[in-house]
Amino acid sequence: MTIYSYQDFLQTASAALSDANNANAHSAVVVVNLEGLPELDGILGYTEVDAILGQLVQQVRTALNATDIIGPSGRYQICCLLADLLTDNHALLAAHKILRVFAAPLQFNKRRITLLPRIGIALNSDKTSSLQQLMSNASSALHQAKRDKTPIRLFDEKEKNLLLSGIDIWSELDRAIETGELQLVYQPQLWIATGKIRSTEALLRWNHPTRGNIPPDQLVHVAEGTELMIKLSLWVFNTALRQCAEYRRAGVDAGVSINLSAGDLCDPELVELIEQAVNIWSVSPSDIMIELTETAMMENQPGSLETLHALKNIGFKLAMDDFGTGYSSMERLLRLPLDEIKIDRMFVKGMLSQPAYERIVGTMINMGHQLGLHVVAEGVEDLATYERLQALGCDVVQGYFVGAGMPVAALIDKFIAMNQHSMPSENI
Incomplete structure (x- = not known):
């Protein structure tokens, strides 16, 4: 699995999602936010936090399939396109795998760093959604997870309307x-x-x-x-x-x-x-x-x-x-x-x-x-x-x-x- 920059992620994920839509395949976008990283900026500095985020992206990579596409979608966020799912339920399984990755403290330069992940999931249920729409929906679900203090939330259109x-x-x-x-x-x-x-x-x-x-x-x-x-x-x-x-x-x-x-x-x-x-x-x-x-x-x-x-x-x-x-x-x-x-x-x-x-x-x-x-x-x-x-x-x-x-x-x-x-x- 390749780890992409943000722009490369957008281009590669958009193409992969288009192929999945054309093949009528199950797909989803998962957005992972890492609470605790903003505080580290002021303690360790931006350069070291960027290195930590890179290591975290590598860890998320180990939890996902080789065909999944992963990249940063913000300073403290990681975005994943799951474009080859057997069923929609497998997106939830992938999210739980990511949670297990972060269950143990991160080892970084002799430090043990504990971070709290929040995950938003947007399913491509109609198999026609664009990457931008799925990322927006996953971000809305992530906001709901933060609000409700739960680790994982699936996107809910009614919840988004309430949010708006x-x-x-x-x-x-x-x-x-x-x-x-x-x-x-x-x-x-x-x-x-x-x-x-x-x-x-x-x-x-x-x-x-x-x-x-x-x-x-x-x-x-x-x-x-x-x-x-x-x-x-x-x-x-x-x-x-x-x-x-x-x-x-x-x-x-x-x-x-x-x-x-x-x-x-x-x-x-x-x-x-x-x-x-x-x-x-x-x-x-x-x-x-x-x-x-x-x-x-x-x-x-x-x-x-x-x-x-x-x-x-x-x-x-x-x-x-x-x-x-x-x-x-x-x-x-x-x-x-x-x-x-x-x-x-x-x-x-x-x-x-x-x-x-x-x-x-x-x-x-x-x-x-x-x-x-x-x-x-x-x-x-x-x-x-x-x-x-x-x-x-x-x-x-x-x-x-x-x-x-x-x-x-x-x-x-x-x-x-x-x-x-x-x-x-x-x-x-």
């Missing part, structure tokens, strides 16, 4: 932040013991002028890992504090919960910027609950635990959201400076019909209390679920039974109405 849509949304999000298209609504959280509002959760909404309502998780997904993420988070934080101050002046004695992302914790300026927001809007840190998902808190990114402790030292409260859906390490859980856990709605909504879910909810409540934490149940939609959570000793409930997310004016009206009830009823 995400790119469009990302390009419009900055404008939306500046022009006021975004808004926050507030979902009340209720103390079970008193039936009174304890706090609210600030929920992001974007009613796009042409796309309609864009789900907040989609917004976070397209912003995560870009410079827009911290800008979006700070907009949410400042807006939530300003409106919290507004509803507190109107007599709503409640704090506010604000969601941050895993990427936010890695921003070295986050703590200082949040402190500035608190000073601007004169809301006490003790009235602010910062929520992060269980997955975000368990990622253990560099500096994230230190950031959490810094926020805690300022006086903010910390909540683990979606508890029960991730993979919590008890050792790390004990090191987190938490004030509460929020049981995911999946367990709460299923607890009346599935005894196993009720046992899980009860166990989470007991564990939270044993750790000295408040426990919030999300997704409470009816009186029966509320009363069962009350019997299990849950502290706080949140969901449509208490109230959906609402603008500040509606929240103030809701608070006045709820103050007339000592405990919830069917028509709260």
Whole structure:
């Protein structure tokens, strides 16, 4: 098997693919990205990293057939045309062979270098695709693999459409932040013991002028890992504090919960910027609950635990959201400076019909209390679920039974109405 330069690869692979298409043969393009190489540029220098990439290409060559064509398709990427496959499934087998090649650390100049490969595969299923189209599709699949943190992804047209849509949304999000298209609504959280509002959760909404309502998780997904993420988070934080101050002046004695992302914790300026927001809007840190998902808190990114402790030292409260859906390490859980856990709605909504879910909810409540934490149940939609959570000793409930997310004016009206009830009823 010959190893080609990029231009030679394009010419040779295009000709081979054309022959395969004419022969109605199975073919595919595999793109391999090697995470870890960019960091080595700054440590070892470009020349040495180029030599490492050459050695890696040689290793990939050993995993493939002699008729396959291989060459670099970027500084940290390798592209392979598999033009003589027995079936489409053999492209997956080839990708797994490449993974096995990289399972052991690379030996280079007495160094042991561990790299993480991500692989995107585009099948030439209609046997008519051009090399450029297959490479584009394989790159899209590679992006999906990186996003999902999986080693291999097959190209999916629907996923590509979502990706393109995400790119469009990302390009419009900055404008939306500046022009006021975004808004926050507030979902009340209720103390079970008193039936009174304890706090609210600030929920992001974007009613796009042409796309309609864009789900907040989609917004976070397209912003995560870009410079827009911290800008979006700070907009949410400042807006939530300003409106919290507004509803507190109107007599709503409640704090506010604000969601941050895993990427936010890695921003070295986050703590200082949040402190500035608190000073601007004169809301006490003790009235602010910062929520992060269980997955975000368990990622253990560099500096994230230190950031959490810094926020805690300022006086903010910390909540683990979606508890029960991730993979919590008890050792790390004990090191987190938490004030509460929020049981995911999946367990709460299923607890009346599935005894196993009720046992899980009860166990989470007991564990939270044993750790000295408040426990919030999300997704409470009816009186029966509320009363069962009350019997299990849950502290706080949140969901449509208490109230959906609402603008500040509606929240103030809701608070006045709820103050007339000592405990919830069917028509709260």
